[in-house]
Amino acid sequence: MARFSEIKGGSMTRKVTFRLDEKHLEELDLCSTHFGASISFLIRHLVVRFLEDQRRNNPSSLGCRSAELLGGGHGR
Structure with a gap:
């Protein structure tokens, strides 16, 4: 099994912060x-x-948005 950092090119350079309520954080910790x-x-x-499932089950939902994010769409 490949290490997570080796999957999909693997350079993890951005950090994401999010919040969870105490109950869910305790569950995640367990x-x-x-x-x-x-x-x-x-x-x-x-x-x-989740992203891979979305791509596989509903390719258009991420495909259009990905193009926008990469500058190829007519978003924002």
Whole structure:
């Protein structure tokens, strides 16, 4: 199994901050302990899995937005 940092080119240079309520943070912490992985790793894994599922199940939902973000669309 490839290391997370090696997946999809793997250069992780941007940091994202988000908030969770205490209940969900405690659950995430328990999962982290159970799986022996950091909270950051679990969140990255889940976000990547979500994006891949979106791409696979509804390609147009991300395709158009990705083009906008890369400057190829007519967004913002």
